[in-house]
Amino acid sequence: MERHLEHSSSRPFPFRWLLPIGVLAALVALWALVVRINNLPPYVLPSPGQVLETLVSDRVVLFQSMLVTLETTVLALLLAAAGGVALALIFASARIVEFSLFPIAVILQVTPVIAVAPLMLIYLSTDTAVLVCAWIVAFFPVLSNTTLGLNSVDPNLRDLFRLAGASRWQTLLRLKLPTALPYFLGGLRIAGGLALIGAVVGEIAAGSAGQGSGLAFRIVESAYRLNIPRLFAALLLISLAGILIYAALSLLSWLVLRRWHESELGGA
Amino acid sequence: MNDVIAEADAGTVLLSLRGVGKRFANNVTALEGLDMEVRQGEFLSLLGPSGCGKSTALRLIAGLTEPTAGRLDWNGGEATRRTTGPRSIGFVFQEPTLMPWASVFGNVHLPLKLAGIGRREAEPSIAEALEMVGLSGFRDAYPRELSGGMKMRVSIARALVTKPRLLLMDEPFAALDEITRFKLNNDLLEVWRQLGCTIVFVTHSVFESVFLSSRILVFRARPGRVSAELSIDPNQPRDEAFRTSPEYAGLCRETSLALARAMEAR
Numbered sequence: 001m002e003r004h005l006e007h008s009s010s011r012p013f014p015f016r017w018l019l020p021i022g023v024l025a026a027l028v029a030l031w032a033l034v035v036r037i038n039n040l041p042p043y044v045l046p047s048p049g050q051v052l053e054t055l056v057s058d059r060v061v062l063f064q065s066m067l068v069t070l071e072t073t074v075l076a077l078l079l080a081a082a083g084g085v086a087l088a089l090i091f092a093s094a095r096i097v098e099f100s101l102f103p104i105a106v107i108l109q110v111t112p113v114i115a116v117a118p119l120m121l122i123y124l125s126t127d128t129a130v131l132v133c134a135w136i137v138a139f140f141p142v143l144s145n146t147t148l149g150l151n152s153v154d155p156n157l158r159d160l161f162r163l164a165g166a167s168r169w170q171t172l173l174r175l176k177l178p179t180a181l182p183y184f185l186g187g188l189r190i191a192g193g194l195a196l197i198g199a200v201v202g203e204i205a206a207g208s209a210g211q212g213s214g215l216a217f218r219i220v221e222s223a224y225r226l227n228i229p230r231l232f233a234a235l236l237l238i239s240l241a242g243i244l245i246y247a248a249l250s251l252l253s254w255l256v257l258r259r260w261h262e263s264e265l266g267g268a
Numbered sequence: 269m270n271d272v273i274a275e276a277d278a279g280t281v282l283l284s285l286r287g288v289g290k291r292f293a294n295n296v297t298a299l300e301g302l303d304m305e306v307r308q309g310e311f312l313s314l315l316g317p318s319g320c321g322k323s324t325a326l327r328l329i330a331g332l333t334e335p336t337a338g339r340l341d342w343n344g345g346e347a348t349r350r351t352t353g354p355r356s357i358g359f360v361f362q363e364p365t366l367m368p369w370a371s372v373f374g375n376v377h378l379p380l381k382l383a384g385i386g387r388r389e390a391e392p393s394i395a396e397a398l399e400m401v402g403l404s405g406f407r408d409a410y411p412r413e414l415s416g417g418m419k420m421r422v423s424i425a426r427a428l429v430t431k432p433r434l435l436l437m438d439e440p441f442a443a444l445d446e447i448t449r450f451k452l453n454n455d456l457l458e459v460w461r462q463l464g465c466t467i468v469f470v471t472h473s474v475f476e477s478v479f480l481s482s483r484i485l486v487f488r489a490r491p492g493r494v495s496a497e498l499s500i501d502p503n504q505p506r507d508e509a510f511r512t513s514p515e516y517a518g519l520c521r522e523t524s525l526a527l528a529r530a531m532e533a534r
Binding site: 156178262 | 327331367383
């Protein structure tokens with residue numbers, strides 16, 4: 001019994017990553033089977049093969065759109081990171097600013113971005129409006145996590161810095177920022193997914209007005225034209241974009257924290 | 269800069285607290301009418317039950333908090349406080365309080381780095397401090413890779429790296445197992461002899477205070493103040509033989525009684 005327990009916990013299943021891939025493959029096979037058996041036309045449900053074909057035949061349009069969406073997302077994420085950290089630093093240095101501004105940040109966060117998007121499109125150019133939509137949703141997790149991190153400094157370490165006669169600047173650089181780093185990176189990972197959602201929402205809002213060329217716009221366009229295989233292909237690429245962003249941010253987090261933070265020490 | 273003081277008479281008063289009181293914002297009185305002095309080169313233990321204000325007294329000496337009554341005088345006035353000030357006080361907390369993102373070397377470097385002394389220039393001092401606590405081989409390790417006792421050694425090395433004249437220790441070994449604690453007690457005494465600095469050591473362990481100290485102040489609680497003073501011959505060798513000697517047992521009994529009286533006195 002003990003031996004069995006030890007065996008299962010200490011030796012990881014060698015092809016663990018094969019499991020989700022196997023499940024996914026089975027689902028795709030089931031999908032293909034359903035289309036084949038019911039003889040469904042492509043405008044109702046295209047087969048996986050048809051989606052793949054469309055992905056290849058429409059690659060120029062689709063990858064162009066994917067680049068547009070990714071560009072918006074990454075730019076919004078960078079601006080959210082910079083803005084979130086900057087505001088968190090201001091919050092940390094002056095409580096009064098935090099009390100005055102934090103509720104406004106919360107309002108921005110809890111108001112659904114899809115409801116704000118049409119307003120943005122009235123006042124801003126399409127590209128800017130989409131960017132602002134993505135930025136609004138990505139901004140909050142960075143701000144709130146970084147603020148939490150800056151306020152989580154070990155009080156004994158703070159005393160130690162005081163005893164050593166550290167300046168405000170030294171305390172910020174050598175104590176507060178490193179303490180906040182894991183929190184910031186956690187916020188950034190959430191913000192990455194949200195920025196993509198914000199960009200898609202913005203594009204859909206803008207696309208319904210007949211503009212834009214991102215992936216979400218391709219989805220709306222394909223739906224209008226009943227080009228369902230292309231809709232599926234675009235959807236696939238949005239998923240892929242989300243996975244790419246998440247993987248990139250996880251890699252960043254691992255690179256920065258692997259030497260010291262508990263979250264990146266799995267199996268060490 | 270240690271030399272001048274080290275040559276001076278061991279009985280010289282380094283600093284004295286007169287009628288010191290500390291009342292916190294929540295109206296808790298941690299200390300009231302505290303009179304005590306710290307003498308040059310001694311190993312002074314503040315012994316008492318939890319909540320008797322001994323840690324607060326230590327923080328007052330460090331300048332981490334200000335008294336609400338009474339005064340704290342450094343021998344030689346303000347000028348000495350400044351030279352004896354921040355960088356020649358070492359402070360060791362109950363927890364190791366290391367920066368998890370920095371290596372052992374980086375953690376020990378900290379007080380010097382904050383004083384504007386770069387890596388290369390600080391290197392000999394850091395190596396020496398690590399040598400003193402027996403961690404020379406671990407300079408590149410990260411805190412998470414070390415045991416509790418080793419982390420505490422790093423913490424002590426960090427306090428020693430500035431060659432402080434006054435070392436303040438707030439129950440530094442309370443969280444360690446007894447074997448590690450004995451080992452660290454021995455090593456701390458060795459460091460004290462090598463550096464010739466003054467140590468103020470807060471503890472709630474009678475055995476630890478008797479083993480280490482040249483003088484013990486027993487605190488009573490609510491409000492905190494000194495209730496008894498015991499001296500132990502500083503020339504007495506402190507080794508494993510002492511730890512099992514009848515003299516040690518007798519001193520421990522005497523100290524325990526003083527502590528019991530302090531806890532009864534209300």
